Amino acid sequence: MAPKRKKQMIMRRFGAVRQYRSGRWTASYLDPTGARRRAPDTFETKTDAEIWLSQIEADITRNAWRDPDAGAVNFEEYATKWVVERGVAPLTQELYTRLLRLHVIPTFGGLDLDEITPPRVREWRAERLAATGAATTVAKSYRLLKAILETAADDELIRRNPCRIRGAGKEVSKSGQVAAVEQVDALAEAVGIRWRLMVYLGAYGPMRPEEQAELRRKDVDVDNVTIVIRKAAPELATGKRVEGPTKSEAGKRVVVLPEFLRTDLQRHMDWYAEKGPEGLLFVGEKGAPFRRSTFGRRWRKARLKVGMPASFRFYDLRHTGHTLSTRSGATLKDTMVRAGQSTEKAALIYQHSDHDRQKEVAGGLDRMVRTAREKAQEKVRREQEKRAGGAQVVRGA
Structure with a gap:
């Protein structure tokens, strides 16, 4: 029976890599706050672990590093708070609340912000269009979802807004009717x-x-x-x-x-x-x-x-x-x-x-x-005169 392999820790200029007894590798680093962060997954090779660390180091150097736990915020809680904080008119707030309740939260309410991905957004929109047949309502719902997630990106809770469907928020407005x-x-x-x-x-x-x-x-x-x-x-x-x-x-x-x-x-x-x-x-x-x-x-x-x-x-x-x-x-x-x-x-x-x-x-x-x-x-007057003239002809006959 082959002996079990011991963990091997290798320190680097930035971060450290460690090999488990299974043969797979992990990596860790100190974030800008000084806290130790570990890779969420293991790697097949040492090179893969080092490449991951290099990407993290580059993000920190560019001030693009984001707390990997930041997006672990429930969407429904965040969206509800977002609507309240907008300070919009009562009718608009009522509209936002209704769109969330009927069209957005049933799909995304149980997810964290960083779990909402572009594929999930595309699937949701396609499902809503098929289920409701209401393109205008779906466009409004998409715009609302996009606005909420744009704020989440500004808050650095997610790296990028997953709502990237070109033209999905546009409504084809019907021309209003004109009365005479x-x-x-x-x-x-x-x-x-x-x-x-x-x-x-x-x-x-x-x-x-x-x-x-x-x-x-x-x-x-x-x-x-x-x-x-x-x-x-x-x-x-x-x-x-x-x-x-x-x-x-x-x-x-x-x-x-x-x-x-x-x-x-x-x-x-x-x-x-x-x-x-x-x-x-x-x-x-x-x-x-x-x-x-x-x-x-x-x-x-x-x-x-x-x-x-x-x-x-x-x-x-x-x-x-x-x-x-x-x-x-x-x-x-x-x-x-x-x-x-x-x-x-x-x-x-x-x-x-x-x-x-x-x-x-x-x-x-x-x-x-x-x-x-x-x-x-004038039109009414002419019609009355016409009727009156016809009546006279009938009496004369």
Whole structure:
């Protein structure tokens, strides 16, 4: 029987290699903190162990060394904390939480950060696309996963972000639907006199529902036909109303309304707005603040009554406003300022749009809507005359 081989320790300029009795080799080194680190696996030859040490030494020299235990952080715990620390708007936080719960954590929740690899990310994305058929939701989920792991890389918990699928986070956005002027008028009429101004502000503001929900009497200047957007009050899926900042800093703005809305604005202030400077502009019949769920039922009935497709959302009124403003001569920057939209790229590229320019845009929008209404009235008048003429012919016969 051959004698067992003894361990052999060989010291090097950096680190040390040792041979086990089995014949395999291990390696160890002192990390930048002075702690002894050992290779996670054994090596077949001494040369393999020394090559591994050389790579570790090179990482330390380049300040690229990373604690091998750093990535041993549970993904679910890290992701949950990440969402809280972002400080995003309530609706965005609700979206992130839902995407994590439904699409990300079921796959990655039990893994440590350094166990999430590019192959696992590719398999997850393919599975989600096949299971849901919702490309937009999967793109949102991928972007969220990538953002979380990018922060983990910045925190030096992982060496590199494993989300490397080109174009996986891009959404193919569907163009919003555009209503004609007469359709907007019909919707405003059908939704009821208490809420008709909300339809007009959505189309010709164009204001987000959560911005309208937080409008106060002090924000309205009937004489100058303007409204100041200061805050927003989105409603979460739980029904909770959350008062807070606008979607972005650009959301804080002065909206110059078309002149034709002066009467509607004054009437709403006189009849429905709460009293006092802090009084809400939109409240229900019983005096409660605007509720998305309650208004949604009224909106769907109005949409059905005027023959609009079920796919036409209240948010499409904003797209209508964008389109009509552009047709009236507004530049892209004009429409961005008007709608409270802002991106870093646009801020660098597009020219400034000041208050005077916004008055010009509102004036062009006013002329366009008035012309469309006149044409619609003229069409109705001609049809009435035609019917009246036909009736006379019948009586004469």
